[in-house]
Amino acid sequence: MSDAIENFIGPATELPWLWAGLAAYALATFIAVVGVIRTQGRAVGAMAVSRSHEKLVLMIVATGVALIAIALAERWVRIGHGPFVNLFELLMSQLFSLGLVFTLVYWRMPVLRPSAVVALPLMGVLGGWVLALQPIDTPLPPTYHNDWLWAHVGLGKIFLALSLMGTGLAGVILLRHTQRFAAWFRQMPADEVLDGLAWRFMLLAFIFHSLMLTAGAVWAQDAWGRYWAWDALETSSFLNWLLLGASIHARLTYRIPIRVGAIAIIAVFIFAFITYFGTPFYSEAAHKGVI
Amino acid sequence: MILKIHALGSVRLALLGMVLLAIGAALSYNNPVSTPVWVLVVPLAFLAINLLAAIATNPRINRRGGLLVFHIGLLAIIVLAGIGRLTHLDAQLEITEGSAFSPQDLTEVNKGPFHFGALDQIAFVQGSYTVEYAAGMVRGLTHSQVLMPDERGRLVTKVVGDDRPLVLEGYRFYTTFNKGFAPVLTWLPDPAIAPGIALPSMHTEVRVPRAQDAQERPASVQSAAPGEAITGTVHMPSYPLFEYKQDSAWTPPGGKEIKLWLRLKTGLREDAPWVLDGKDASGVLVVNAGARRVELQPGETVQLEGGRLRFERLTSWMGYKVFYDPTLHWLFVSAMVAIIGLGTHFWSRFGVRLPHTPAPSTGAGLKAAPASEISGGRGL
Numbered sequence A: 001m002s003d004a005i006e007n008f009i010g011p012a013t014e015l016p017w018l019w020a021g022l023a024a025y026a027l028a029t030f031i032a033v034v035g036v037i038r039t040q041g042r043a044v045g046a047m048a049v050s051r052s053h054e055k056l057v058l059m060i061v062a063t064g065v066a067l068i069a070i071a072l073a074e075r076w077v078r079i080g081h082g083p084f085v086n087l088f089e090l091l092m093s094q095l096f097s098l099g100l101v102f103t104l105v106y107w108r109m110p111v112l113r114p115s116a117v118v119a120l121p122l123m124g125v126l127g128g129w130v131l132a133l134q135p136i137d138t139p140l141p142p143t144y145h146n147d148w149l150w151a152h153v154g155l156g157k158i159f160l161a162l163s164l165m166g167t168g169l170a171g172v173i174l175l176r177h178t179q180r181f182a183a184w185f186r187q188m189p190a191d192e193v194l195d196g197l198a199w200r201f202m203l204l205a206f207i208f209h210s211l212m213l214t215a216g217a218v219w220a221q222d223a224w225g226r227y228w229a230w231d232a233l234e235t236s237s238f239l240n241w242l243l244l245g246a247s248i249h250a251r252l253t254y255r256i257p258i259r260v261g262a263i264a265i266i267a268v269f270i271f272a273f274i275t276y277f278g279t280p281f282y283s284e285a286a287h288k289g290v291i
Numbered sequence B: 001m002i003l004k005i006h007a008l009g010s011v012r013l014a015l016l017g018m019v020l021l022a023i024g025a026a027l028s029y030n031n032p033v034s035t036p037v038w039v040l041v042v043p044l045a046f047l048a049i050n051l052l053a054a055i056a057t058n059p060r061i062n063r064r065g066g067l068l069v070f071h072i073g074l075l076a077i078i079v080l081a082g083i084g085r086l087t088h089l090d091a092q093l094e095i096t097e098g099s100a101f102s103p104q105d106l107t108e109v110n111k112g113p114f115h116f117g118a119l120d121q122i123a124f125v126q127g128s129y130t131v132e133y134a135a136g137m138v139r140g141l142t143h144s145q146v147l148m149p150d151e152r153g154r155l156v157t158k159v160v161g162d163d164r165p166l167v168l169e170g171y172r173f174y175t176t177f178n179k180g181f182a183p184v185l186t187w188l189p190d191p192a193i194a195p196g197i198a199l200p201s202m203h204t205e206v207r208v209p210r211a212q213d214a215q216e217r218p219a220s221v222q223s224a225a226p227g228e229a230i231t232g233t234v235h236m237p238s239y240p241l242f243e244y245k246q247d248s249a250w251t252p253p254g255g256k257e258i259k260l261w262l263r264l265k266t267g268l269r270e271d272a273p274w275v276l277d278g279k280d281a282s283g284v285l286v287v288n289a290g291a292r293r294v295e296l297q298p299g300e301t302v303q304l305e306g307g308r309l310r311f312e313r314l315t316s317w318m319g320y321k322v323f324y325d326p327t328l329h330w331l332f333v334s335a336m337v338a339i340i341g342l343g344t345h346f347w348s349r350f351g352v353r354l355p356h357t358p359a360p361s362t363g364a365g366l367k368a369a370p371a372s373e374i375s376g377g378r379g380l
């Protein structure tokens, strides 16, 4: 590493890996958008040929995930604890887990690949945000030496990633009805199919959200001597869980229009986004009793 | 009748209940004292009745095993949480090193009307403790020793702290940031005035600033017959949070108020890692009584109005949060059973099949492939 870079990054040796990972995500987003634009209007049969860009997207995102994994490992070794405490490391680890789940789904479910043009820019928001933060080290609070923390954090990450996949599809459902983007998603199945798929992701997300709440309650009981106390994160994530549960029921009971359902999915994702990344701003510590 | 129950179990009512619960949850954020518990109890009771009616009458739930298990699990959670609030106990405890737990020492006790725990069966003695601090006074791990009798009556030592509570008779004792030092004092009343004085009860109220609020807490003073010496401790404010303020006041039986100030040497460092350990700490007790100001080393005595005060030695105290809820394990089991039920429902609906083949549409909203082929249809 040159002296200039070394001076610039200081002790935070994970930064170059993180930047490289983010660059890969950005490149993959660009190729995904170009690919969707280029395939628009093509005959359905020509799809296999014109979708070569998807392989590229898959490879580049997978590379990005690997680079961010190295960044996480580098930081872990450097500061001696996992990415569980401050916003910089929370964003970084979300970029890893969202990228990983995205890659797996993108690989295994070709049918929804064009929705990457919605999902990847959403990850880009986190990427831009992490760049604006200092890679400072916050000591691990004493109650974070607990196995349930792993379960809680891991399950929450799966929930967010599955909601992101649902949101990608919901975004397609809404976008394809606008004049500007109508042609982009011609290759994708009909709205009814996307709707079914999106809600399948959301039901799975709901299962992981329920698991996250349970693991979190067990950890809270160990850590702070109470399983539930309506702190900022607990209140916000419970409301998020209720919103998703209510949306699932409303959809089954009222047969709400597909596009309204899509808006509900996006609302759940935005709520989750605020829960995960907004609470540090309106609460002194993420969880009450952390300090 | 069945029709009525069916209506009671409608999903529309469930949605209403969820909206009410969301409002209750939002109002409960940060547990404001002005919010009554009813904002949660009413929607939860409403949802429980609604759920029970739906489970009994709605074939869309009760004919589908996984979904049925999930909703029964939700109902169990609501019921158990209610039982938990009626039987729980929450309290704070400050216990001096070397002394045995007594239920009377609990403060800020908050318990449900049906709390019937075996508090008086709990036997343990507080040992010493250490607390690690990183540079910048960031608190790390707490290791608090407690001594308990084993089955054969021998004392065994256990180390608890942070997320490893001491669990006895279902009561969970969690160490807190609230801990500090205490001078062990002996009060020897002057023989001339002692016989006529009725000594106060075991616990003499002494005003001590708390870490978080300004409530009173007791200094433990061991009982004695009139005229006899009494020995006890005065808990100084939480350390190192109130490192600058290690003072308190105590009025001995038959004497006048004595102001106590502890000048501590603990090795505290702000710029480097450090361990708070009572064994490494020493202190000088500064006694202010009326116009007199005396500094006492451990073992030294001062003659004051009404008697003599001896500073025996320095000791420490640990603050615990005490929690009891007999439903904890059942809540966990219910949540897991519910989630496994929902997982089974998901699995039986969709299995592991993933749609590999793209089913393209020829235009937005036009169905090119039957939805059911890929997604299992709208009923998803």
Ligand code: HEM
Pocket (backbone or CB within 6 Å): A203, A206, A241, A242, A244, A245, A246, A248, A249, A252, B009, B010, B011, B014, B017, B047, B048, B050, B051, B054, B058, B060, B061, B067, B071, B074, B342, B345, B379, B380
């Ligand atoms: C309290 C009263 C409740 C009632 C009466 C009720 C009723 C129902 C019914 C009838 C179904 C089947 C719908 C269908 O497949 O057509 C269902 C499904 C479901 N319910 Fe509830 N429910 C209640 C509470 C809840 C709550 C509080 C949650 C979580 C927030 C929840 C989560 C779910 C989920 C995830 C499904 C599965 C939907 C699917 O298969 O996609 N339920 N509920």
